[in-house]
Amino acid sequence: MARIFITGSSTGLGLMTASLLAESGHELVLHARNSGRAKAAAASLPAAHAVVEGDVSTIRATRRLAEEANRHGPYDAVIHNVAIGYREPRRIETADGLPHVFAINTLAPFILTALIEKPKRLVYLSSGLHRTASAALDDITWETRRWDGTQAYSESKLHNVLLAFAVAGYWPDVLSNALEPGWVATRMGGPGATDDLDQAHRTQAWLAVSNDPAALVTARYFYHMQPREVHPASRDSSLQERLIAICERLSGVKLAP
Template identity: 65%
Template structure:
């Protein structure tokens, strides 16, 4: 059985994936933004091995979450599930002066990837909205453009695919993949979302632990446990390298070779 760490796993798709993995007999460590949510998570999933606590909007907190995870020992897989949606009506700054949607959706998975002891598998949650978007690496801080919440979200999910593919290319000993869960009726997706909620969490759990040949791949993009083409621009290796350099500059954390 595998040992899996899941960010943003106190509710929504993260909690659903955690429950599925626990029911299958895997060891799961949850992540909560604060103590209150951690207490709720422990009550709802007492079988979880532990709950790591930290607000992933701040770089210091990202580093602390990585330290907590490493103190628990090596994991077989890390699922980067934590994220916020596209309904922010204005540019909300974090303690580091970054847009919240970029910090949580992009920089946090980058920092955790760089600092957590390397697992065998990495899974990144993207979105169908990444198609047709671009990274706009010259203005990830959104200081030169008028704020657009939907565009900022789409760009963040494009960058999540960049991260997954960059890691797959750089770390040959890790299976690194991205996926879209679909537009489903979660807190983020809203009650009118049309896709199948029962399918939304299964791909991330499958990619994290399955021995099926279809899941034991790297540098791929999935939807409902089937490979799907990502936006072709995300496979631009020069863009991937520029993205990693941007994250290094903003976080002060280098990606290990």
């Protein structure tokens, strides 16, 4: 059985994925933003091996989360599920002076990827909205542009794909893939979402543990366990490297090739 760490797993798709994997006997380490959410997650999934706490909106707290997660590793898979949604009405700065959507959706997965001991598999949750994103990284922290919450979210989800594919090149011994769960009626997706909630958590679980040859791949993108087209810029190695360089500069954390 595998040991799996899932970020943002106190509720929503993260907890659904953890519950599905726990049903198959896998060991789950959950993540919650604070102690209240951690207690709720432990109550929701008593079979979980542990619940670690950490607010990934700040660099310092994300680094501490990586340290805490490593105490319960090593992992067979890490699922980068944590994210903030697409309906953010304004640019909110974190303690590091970064927009919260970028800090949580882009920078936190980068820091955790770099600092958590390499697993056998990495899974990054993106969104179909990544295909509408601008691939320009000139104003990645929204300092000069007028804030657009949907566009900021879409760009962060493109960043997740770029990171997944970059890591696949950096670490050939790790299976690193991305996926979109679909627009589903979670707290983030909202009540008007039209996709199938019962399918939304299955691809990430499949990529994390399955021995199906279709899952034993790297630098791929999926939807409902089927390959799906990505933003054309996703496979631009120079863009991948530029994103890595920006994240390294902003976080002070290096991603070792």
